[in-house]
Amino acid sequence: MTFLADKSKSRFLPSSEPKIRERVSEQEMQQAVRTLLLGLGEDPDREGLRDTPKRVVKALKFLTSGYHQSLDEILNGAVFHEDANEMVLVRDIDLFSSCEHHILPILGRAHVAYIPDGKVIGLSKIARICEMYARRLQVQERLTVQIADALQGILRPKGVAVAIEATHMCMVMRGVQKPGSWTSTSALRGIFAEDAKTRQEFMSLIRHQANFH
Numbered sequence: 001m002t003f004l005a006d007k008s009k010s011r012f013l014p015s016s017e018p019k020i021r022e023r024v025s026e027q028e029m030q031q032a033v034r035t036l037l038l039g040l041g042e043d044p045d046r047e048g049l050r051d052t053p054k055r056v057v058k059a060l061k062f063l064t065s066g067y068h069q070s071l072d073e074i075l076n077g078a079v080f081h082e083d084a085n086e087m088v089l090v091r092d093i094d095l096f097s098s099c100e101h102h103i104l105p106i107l108g109r110a111h112v113a114y115i116p117d118g119k120v121i122g123l124s125k126i127a128r129i130c131e132m133y134a135r136r137l138q139v140q141e142r143l144t145v146q147i148a149d150a151l152q153g154i155l156r157p158k159g160v161a162v163a164i165e166a167t168h169m170c171m172v173m174r175g176v177q178k179p180g181s182w183t184s185t186s187a188l189r190g191i192f193a194e195d196a197k198t199r200q201e202f203m204s205l206i207r208h209q210a211n212f213h
């Protein structure tokens, strides 16, 4: 049996990362999509569907490409020593993820803050970290925690706060949740968990609507 190398392991993270995955051929994956189409009562050989198995597999591989990235690759050394000790906040990071229960989209925004303790990270890397975890099969709670733990592990800051607001197509499209309703999750580490004033500052900063985009 052949196994893919587990690239999701990082020297920064001891956490519950995805396990080693068994290799399945592209063709077997396409065949599975074809079977799904048959099960739905469709004719996979009609013109519009002929290339659908190939397209679905390609799209799903892209949407889960975060399994094949690691924090080390993304950071590429972009952690710097700096005396800054004020809150750094990146808000309104667009998130496109897929729920692990239905493989349907989770669309949302992440707000990520940390208070440095001698180390800072390139701001664009924060968005890249969010993207890496979003491009996996997820539940919103775990996505939130993974981003917080990644930053905690990389920077050992005084604190990390991550808040995500998202809407889940598996709920919206199936009528369980009304369109326009959002699920909020947060993960607080260090001073954000311990100090109410710092936490409130973060919460009020992310509530304030930026009006220049």
Ligand SMILES: [Zn+2]
Residues within 6 Å of the ligand: 099, 100, 101, 102, 103, 104, 168, 170, 171
């Ligand atoms: Zn779902």
